[in-house]
Amino acid sequence: MGMGRPRAFDADAALDQAMDVFWRHGYEGATIAQLTEAMNINPPSLYAAFGSKEGLLKAALDRYTEKRDAWMEKVLGASTAREVAERFLMEHADAQTDPANPPGCLLVQGGLACGTGSENVPFELAARRTRTEDQLHERFVRAKAERDLGESADPATLARYLSAVTSGMCVMASSGADRNALREIAAVSLKAFDEQAKG
Amino acid sequence: MGMGRPRAFDADAALDQAMDVFWRHGYEGATIAQLTEAMNINPPSLYAAFGSKEGLLKAALDRYTEKRDAWMEKVLGASTAREVAERFLMEHADAQTDPANPPGCLLVQGGLACGTGSENVPFELAARRTRTEDQLHERFVRAKAERDLGESADPATLARYLSAVTSGMCVMASSGADRNALREIAAVSLKAFDEQAKG
DNA sequence: AGATATCTGTAGTGTTCGCTACAGATGTGG
DNA sequence: CCACATCTGTAGCGAACACTACAGATATCT
Structure with missing residues (x-):
């Protein structure tokens, strides 16, 4: 027995396009017509591959998380907690205003509040944001064990x-804040970090 | 000639209900059916009074801004820039987790990214957020003139x-962060403010 | 080559969306 | 009390939505 006709499009490339649409219009604002056009496929191909609009979002988020993890590895690889914070903030300022992407971050612009029936979407995005927070947390726990953070620093x-x-920077980016504006916010935040890290 | 049948509902009370729906579900996630039910009126009454879904949002935002201005007056009335910042941050932490409202803030949860045809909505929300920032700005300019802020503080x-x-706190609130979590963020931010205010 | 399994494109499906026509109700001004 | 202007409720409009039935295309496996 045969294995069927093979898929004629690259799933990852299609997901990159879907990411862009969700990012720019939010989950609810993105229509299947826009998604299929950007992905350069027809609805049946989309549904065969991803099951539903929400399934497509999750697949896009998985891919987004993959890329983000690689990026976070670089950030967390810094030798001090202070440098982790600095990289995290500054890289965010740059990424959120990178003209290659829509402003902000998919995990925020994707949708904080959704309509009845899509309640799961904000929840899913929140879970991915929490993941990043957890990665930082873990790194700072290590930093504290290494006496890289003060006694009472939490x-x-x-x-x-x-x-x-960084979530706030997403909101600012969606209001048109440019790279310098976000970098200023990052710089101020870093001072708070320093004060708090002394602990 | 007569003046016509008078409106049978209170527009402000109806707007308060509409605010809640937009806040909880976002602009696009809120349906006319949900809005009319919450406002306890029928669609023709809604359209006669507010023109369109977007018109209703703007009316709700106007009312929101009214309340917010009254609130900001208290915040800006503090005698020092430091206390302005403290009140602003702490009051936000409380307001965003007040069980009387949906989590976060209408100006953020209302929608950062919208579908084609509603591009005006994120823009409108951003304008209202900028208003708050401008009010703070103005107050800090005054503080600087009064030598309440350091020479190089901007x-x-x-x-x-x-x-x-505070925008970031909205995002955290929508992920389920409670009052204490937001207050912690506010406290750390206040340290950054202090450092920066020394200038 | 033939049978089978899966994908692709066309052309829709039913549902829900924002919005409104219409007729009756209810007020004001004369 | 009557003419008029505006609101209210019922009922439903066209359009857009997420999603899919179906037939033909294209691969694999024997």
């Missing part, structure tokens, strides 16, 4: 703070 | 930083 608070600031 | 940067942090 790794969870530091991680949450950085996560909040 | 009022614009401070205002933008606070605006970014």
Whole structure:
């Protein structure tokens, strides 16, 4: 028995296009027509490969998370907690205003509040954001064990703070804030980090 | 000639209900059916009073801005820039987790990215957010003139930083962060403010 | 080559969306 | 009390939505 006709499009390349549409219009604002056009496929191919609009989002988020993990590895690889924070903030400022992508971040612009029936979407995005916060947290726990952070510095608070600031930068980016504006925010935030890290 | 049948519902009370729906589901996620049910009116009454779904949002935003201005007056009334920042941050932490409202803030949860045809909505929300930032800015300019801020402290940067942090707190609130979590973020941010304010 | 399994493109499906026509109700001004 | 202007509720409009039935195309496996 045969194995069937092979897929005629590259799933990862298609997901990159879908990511862009979700990012630019949000989950609910993105229509299947826009998605299929950007992905250069027809609806049946989309549904055969990803099951549903929400399934497509999850697949796109998985791919997004992959890329983000690779990026976070570089950030977390810094030798001090201070440099981790600095890289994290500055790289975010740049990434969120990179003209190659829509402004902000897919995990925020994708949708904070959704309509009835899509309640799962904001939840899914939040889970991915929490993942980043957890990665920072873990790194700061290590930093504290290495005496790289002060006695009373709380790794969870530091991680949450950085996560909040970068989320805020997403909102600013969607309002048209440019790279310099975000870098200024990052620089101020870094001072808070330093104060808090002394602990 | 007569003046016609008078409106049978209170427009402000109806707008409060509409605000809640837009806040909870976002602009695109909110349906006319949900809005009319919450407002306890029928579609023709909605359209006679507000023109369109987007017109209703703008009316709700106007009402939101009214309330917010009253609130900001209290915040900006503090005698020092430091206390302005503290009130601003802490009050935000409380307001965004007040069980009387959906989590976060209408100006953020309302929608950062929208579908084709609603591009105006994120723009409108951004304009209202900028208003708050401008109010802070103005207050910090005054603080600097009063030598309440350091020589090299930049009022614009401070205002933008606070605006970014509170926007970030909205994102955290929509992920389920509670009052204490947001207050921690506010406390850390306040340290950055202090450092920056020394200038 | 033939049988089989899966993909692809066309052309829709039913549902829900924002919005409105219409008729009756209810007020004001004369 | 009557003419008029505006609101209200019912009922439903066309359009756009997410999604799919179907037939033909294209690969694999024997």
